[in-house]
Amino acid sequence: MSAEERVREAVAGRREEVNAAIGEQLPIQRPEQLYEASRYLLDAGGKRLRPTVLLLVAEALTDIEPQSEPYRSFPGLDGSPIDVMSAAVSIEVIQSFTLIHDDIMDDDDLRRGVPAVHREYDVETAILAGDTLYSKAFEFMLETDALPERQVRALDELATTCTEICEGQAFDVSFETRRDVTTDEYLEMVELKTAVLYAAAAAIPAILLGADDEVVDALHGYGLDIGRAFQIQDDVLDLTTPSEKLGKQRGSDLVEGKQTVITLHARDNGVDVDGLVDADDPEAVTEAAIDDAVAELEGVGSIEYARDLAQELVASGKERLEHLPENEARGLLCDVADFLIEREY
Numbered sequence: 082m083s084a085e086e087r088v089r090e091a092v093a094g095r096r097e098e099v100n101a102a103i104g105e106q107l108p109i110q111r112p113e114q115l116y117e118a119s120r121y122l123l124d125a126g127g128k129r130l131r132p133t134v135l136l137l138v139a140e141a142l143t144d145i146e147p148q149s150e151p152y153r154s155f156p157g158l159d160g161s162p163i164d165v166m167s168a169a170v171s172i173e174v175i176q177s178f179t180l181i182h183d184d185i186m187d188d189d190d191l192r193r194g195v196p197a198v199h200r201e202y203d204v205e206t207a208i209l210a211g212d213t214l215y216s217k218a219f220e221f222m223l224e225t226d227a228l229p230e231r232q233v234r235a236l237d238e239l240a241t242t243c244t245e246i247c248e249g250q251a252f253d254v255s256f257e258t259r260r261d262v263t264t265d266e267y268l269e270m271v272e273l274k275t276a277v278l279y280a281a282a283a284a285i286p287a288i289l290l291g292a293d294d295e296v297v298d299a300l301h302g303y304g305l306d307i308g309r310a311f312q313i314q315d316d317v318l319d320l321t322t323p324s325e326k327l328g329k330q331r332g333s334d335l336v337e338g339k340q341t342v343i344t345l346h347a348r349d350n351g352v353d354v355d356g357l358v359d360a361d362d363p364e365a366v367t368e369a370a371i372d373d374a375v376a377e378l379e380g381v382g383s384i385e386y387a388r389d390l391a392q393e394l395v396a397s398g399k400e401r402l403e404h405l406p407e408n409e410a411r412g413l414l415c416d417v418a419d420f421l422i423e424r425e426y
Contacts, residue, residue: 088420091413095136096129099173102153102166106221107174118202118210119217122177125193130311131176131282132169134417138300139165139286141410157227158291164225165286171221171239172282178214179246179278181207186254187337191330215243227289235288242281249274256340260355264345268309271342275315276308299404303414306398310391311421316341317387318426320375326426332358332371342390347383391422 082090103123109116139155153166183189184197185207191197199207222236252270256262283304287297316334320343324331334341335358344354357374358366378384395418405411 084416084419085423087413088416091137092128092130092133095133098166099129099132099169102170103173106167106170107217114202114206115209115213118198118206119213121198121201121210122180122192123174125195127193129173130417131278132173134279134304134414135169135172135282135286136165137410137414137417138283139290141405141408141414142287142290142292144406144408155290157289161228163227163289165289167221167224168235168285168289171218172278172285174214174221175218175239175243176278178211178218181211181214183250186250189333225289231289231291235285238281238285238288242277245273245277253339257338259340262340262345264342267340267342267345271309271312272305275312276305279308279311280304296404299401303398303401306394306401307418307421310394310398310418313342313387313391314422314424316343317384320371320378320384322426331368332366332374335371335374336366343378343383343387346386347378347381350381350383352377352381388422395419395422
């Protein structure tokens with residue numbers, strides 16, 4: 082079995098458990114439209130990569146096989162049972178909250194192949210749905226049954242992560258009107274907007290289970306590395322994957338004038354990035370126009386540069402896993418890191 086097949090199998094099994102837990106912890110209740118909208122993207126799909134990372138870290142630290150029913154209780158390093166699934170759901174609903182608000186800000190029509198929440202409902206309902214998911218995440222993190230001091234530390238990690246995500250989004254928005262963004266600034270933005278949630282997913286189970294600070298820090302670093310690589314791969318896929326696979330318009334980053342590591346490299350190599358597509362008339366941007374833009378970016382090596390950078394980050398992340406026991410779950414975490422930059426959508 083290849084690494085990709087192992088990851089897809091690992092994610093599929095844990096996704097089923099996470100989906101069941103989401104249905105249990107976030108039921109449709111009054112007011113129905115609010116909770117239907119809150120569940121809308123969660124029910125539309127999603128790989129569940131972040132909660133899978135969280136569960137795999139718990140499995141690696143405890144060196145036990147996951148329990149089939151229920152997939153919740155892991156022994157902390159002091160022997161006390163920890164409900165890691167509640168933490169996994171917390172991470173996933175934070176991810177959904179960010180997607181809802183991102184789609185509103187970007188005025189995107191599609192997400193995961195379905196209308197964005199603000200299109201399916203309305204902007205007001207979408208904002209409320211995102212806010213509901215944000216607050217619910219903290220409720221779920223309090224349901225892990227960890228020792229109080231560990232719960233407080235996990236909540237602090239989650240709160241800091243949410244603040245950093247907002248900071249990253251603010252940088253991303255500001256970059257749209259700047260033409261002097263550096264690669265270092267872009268990587269800082271990516272770390273804040275995307276990677277910190279992977280870092281939280283990797284570090285929080287270690288916190289809840291009682292791992293020492295060295296292990297927690299190493300796992301946090303693993304999440305930052307693979308999270309940045311994940312976003313860089315997303316930048317590549319935005320240009321190279323058909324719209325029907327992406328679940329949104331191909332080349333949307335170019336159309337929206339977003340800075341990416343690809344466009345920054347191209348600009349530094351003399352490409353008129355602003356002239357690659359007609360951003361003034363997004364609806365007139367054709368697949369042929371995107372093809373031409375991609376060809377020009379490939380011609381100066383910008384897409385290859387992004388792929389190389391993502392590979393360097395993944396290699397760094399995998400090195401940090403040496404702090405974990407050597408077992409199947411640790412191997413799967415290495416496979417996940419590779420998968421994040423080898424996936425095609």
